[in-house]
Amino acid sequence: MRESFTTEETGQWVNRNHSISLSVERLVELWPPYPPRPTTVLTDVQATADTVRRLIGQVRNAGGSMRAYGGGLSLSAVATSPHLMVNTRHLTLKYPIDYGCMDSKSSYHYSNLFYFQCGTLLPEVYRYLEGRGRTLPTSGTCTNQTLGGAVSTGTHASAHHFGSVSDAVVAIHVITGPEPDDVLWLERATLPAVTHNFADRIGARLVRNDDLFNTALISFGSCGFVMGFLVNTIPLHKIKAVRRTIFVGSGLDHILQTLDFDALHTFIPSVNSTSVNDVTFVVNPHNSNGTVHCTVMERVELNTATIPAPANTDIRPGTNMLGVVGLVGNTSPELIPQSLHTLLDKSYKDVGPFVDTPVATYRQPTVFGMATSTEVGIPLQHTAAVLHLLRTIGTPLLNYAGIFAIRYIKQTRAFLGMAQFPITAVIELPGVKCQGTHDFHKAVFHALKSASVPFTFHWGMEMPEGPEALVHYGANKERWIKARRELLGSNRTLFDNDVTRALGLSD
The missing domain is CATH 3.30.70.2520 (Alpha-Beta Plaits)
Known part of the structure; x- marks a missing residue:
């Protein structure tokens, strides 16, 4: 298997529009194996996940926390950590799903499904899909935003008949800890997509649970390191x-x-x-x-x-x-x-x-x-x-x-x-x-x-500010906290930050 690699520095991190600046102990740029090869996408994704597991293990041993970030467009501190921040902008591998990957009970058609790593910019998602006669079922968003950032913060676009970018996601490839079993392929139990064999090929453990999925989908980095997404598309128009x-x-x-x-x-x-x-x-x-x-x-x-x-x-x-x-x-x-x-x-x-x-x-x-x-x-x-x-x-x-x-x-x-x-x-x-x-x-x-x-x-x-900010999310706040606890166990402190603590989400 080819190896993923990182570059690292210590210093001041500033978001794209200069609204947030903080000192970070470790600023890491993460790279998949290079050069990219169409024939090794799944094993290259697996190699990158192995590197992420090592980073998570290092953070846990140091008693710190971590956050992934992509375009640096968030205007809140939701994607920050003073200990370790991982730049995902180089994680742009893509993979079209084929017929043999599909679970027999899936209602999705294989030709509509594509895997994208989290660092893929949304314009690149659109261009890649347009080249295959497909597009996202919602409408446009920020040019320099990554798919990971758009999904995990709930970037809405505008589609009153469909929903947000996140609503096109049918599976989440997420890493919740340093062990091999902590690499998950997360789907809704009510909407299965791929086979256990496909999850094995990408080095992940298939988990089907609606509450876990609905928690991790928009979790702004609080449910682990999201490596990528399986996205459902529609015909190009x-x-x-x-x-x-x-x-x-x-x-x-x-x-x-x-x-x-x-x-x-x-x-x-x-x-x-x-x-x-x-x-x-x-x-x-x-x-x-x-x-x-x-x-x-x-x-x-x-x-x-x-x-x-x-x-x-x-x-x-x-x-x-x-x-x-x-x-x-x-x-x-x-x-x-x-x-x-x-x-x-x-x-x-x-x-x-x-x-x-x-x-x-x-x-x-x-x-x-x-x-x-x-x-x-x-x-x-x-x-x-x-x-x-x-x-x-x-x-x-x-x-x-x-x-x-x-x-x-x-x-x-x-x-x-x-x-x-x-x-x-x-x-x-x-x-x-x-x-x-x-x-x-x-x-x-x-x-x-x-x-x-x-x-x-x-x-x-x-x-x-404050926990009362979530009052109109109703029972969904407690469902999110409960499912996050189940998903991460004792590792959840690794993905806490000042925002989650201030809002009463770090339980």
């Missing part, structure tokens, strides 16, 4: 994207809290209400003209003629909001609200329709400057009321150097996933990294609590 300005008060509240796409059709006649894949509303809270920007993405047939977005389109459909606010990140704080207003008026114009593949639609830089964000998930029916609530927060809003965005996702089965409601409206609040933005985020958490609006949050963004 194109996306038709259009953005239009809608005036508040003309039936918009109804659309916000019902997703009545027939009503949306009256504002954007080019939209086919039966094929809408996702919809996003962007609000400039410092704009008094009573408008919102609505971007609609429809799935269309692959043979639909391509209409690419012009290269000079500054902020195109598919551009993430964190990148938008980062464009004014170097502006003086007192000038930021006006700068954002000017930017949106100049660049966030009505555009489209454009028609292209998912890769082309979501191709963009991720973060252009010093930006931060929080995201809260609320029940669909509260959307309009919460938008009005945010507009009336007062002084914190006046000093808020950011914008609002609203998108929608279907409920997840992951115990600590953001989408805890049948349809979850995700309120995204990206802003320039400054005191005014942090104060506004805190004011939002307080306002939602005071208004008795149930809300969840994104694990990779700024989060509310």
